[in-house]
Amino acid sequence: MATMQDVANLANVSLATVSFTINNSKPVSPKTRAKVEAAMKDLGYRRNAVGSALARGRTHVLALLYPALQHRFSPTSVRFFTSAADQARLRGYNLVLWPMSNDAEAVSELTSSGLVDGVVLMEVQLDDPRVAELSGSTVPFALIGRTRDTAGIPFVDVDFESTVEKAIDRFIQLGHTDLVLVDGGIGNQLLGGYGPVARTRKVFGEVTAQRGLSGAIMSGVHSSAGGRELAKEFVASHPETTGVLMMNEQAGPGFVAGLQQAGYRLPQDVSVVAIASSLDIVSMSEPEMAVYISPADELGRLGVDTLIDRLDKLSDTLPQLLIECSYSSGATMGTAPKRKK
Template sequence: MATMQDVANLANVSLATVSFTINNSKPVSPKTRAKVEQAMKELNYRRNAVGSALARGRTHVLALLYPALQHRLSPTSVRFFTSAADQARLRGYNLVLWPMSNEAEAVTELTSSGLVDGVVLMEVQLDDPRVTELSRSNIPFALIGRTRDTTGIPFVDVNFESAVETAVDRLIQLGHTNLVLVDGGGGDQLLGGYGPVARTRKAFGEVTAQRGLSAAIMSGLHSSAGGRDLAKEFAAQHPDTTGVLIMNEHAGPGFVAGLQQAGYRLPRDISVLAIASSVDTASMAEPEMAVLISPADELGRLGVDALIDQIDKKDDPLPQLLIECTYSPGATMGKAPRKKP
């Protein structure tokens, strides 16, 4: 690989001038510029990013932290990632998916390595040691999700509270008065207090109480098999329920299939509405589910904007944004039946 010095030699200018030319950091005469560009072309020169990073103190790489333990990425997470990467590129950065353990120590290692200019954190827990660690570090960061206490912490998140309210009210309008929330909040996720689950449960409890509805909550695994099991359990435990909110992307299609195996016809006997999910997932189910679509693209884009604004020291007000889900109809929503299935 040719170095900047090689280019300077060939062009008969100084190393500094090559740098000025490449970075447009100082005026360079057209003649000199031409010489330098010619030399770069001849040598097929590419600036070494590591040398540049050391001198500048910036690598122009952003890391999207991804919990390696979680062996499944939902379509919605993939959309976060894709839109975040696009936005980063648009603003002159590379965004990479950086898998790592959930421990704060791993975060420290990355942030203090100097390898990345900033961090976007996904899958945030209510009390997340990684966020504490990020706050302690001097590296800019932004959350997709949010902790319990968000003081001074830049984040973008789904407005789960309003999504739940919307979902419940849509079911009420169809005459449903006995609802169940199905989520994926068991096991690991509950321990750490996974934000989306905790917030959705709380909102569900409050909204249903306020509206005077019967309500219950169930949890299951993040897989189709988990969804089928949930359906079986649901049929046994909640024979009077006619409306279900499901926030468990991987289990959704299995749940719908399981309901039908248990004898329910959709939407005649029961209505199902997926929350914070995607059309992709909803259309995997048979029949296609109605869904409140997670604003994944927007979250990824805004998360990266929040991060880069900090890096570039735009002293904008601290970004703390909640984005709404949007409703997409499906064949799983219908009027409440007169009698139970």
């Protein structure tokens, strides 16, 4: 598609002059206007993307739907977004972050508006009303995350099942037998059955039972204050526990700080590993936390590729892709203490 700069080059005028001509924002001489309009015509430049969109049925805008007003946008969510936006740009689209709660009506209004060519969903629930709505619309979509029933649904997601199983086996190798999973809970009722939490709890329960371990679950809000509260609760309620799987990114550093404030040494008294977080978050703590890193950059890119391949009809296959978190060691993982302090 021709840009304003192309028009300016062909008409041999400044970019500002093209803008003034198009927007009628400053006076332009009739001769200059004629030159600019001739260049626009030669290049097929469309001055109005909405009119153009109606004619072509395309705006080249993609919406990443995220319930940002209900569910805090975490540092790892930011990575999903920027990676998706970057890939969209490479492929000739603008991806915008559209804050929208998980309700079908809002999705329906957006898809019937004609303002966006396609949508990517995040924060997917096991039974997600948005997916049912999108399945009945003509607007292409892809999920970063997945529903309970994935038949016919294009998605990319973190392989929480495999990641959690590996984390538990790592604790076993270090001699730990009493574990706690800390997550962010369901939080807002709009996120009932939120996929990552539901799947992680299920596999944590199954694998700890299979391996004959003690496994408990704690939940707290997505913040440092939440992490410090969780640390107090952990110290009071789980005196025997020596291993923690922390799947609440924003509470992680606060949890470590709270344990230290309570006099715990890491990893001599308790080992902690972050799940589906990032190196940047875990190195906020001293010592740095061990972490299973979320494949956020990869999934953001693949989610957009999946959508654009469908939009541009480049692929007839149904992409359904799971990627494990990758482990990075950190000084918060050590052998289980013989007797906790």
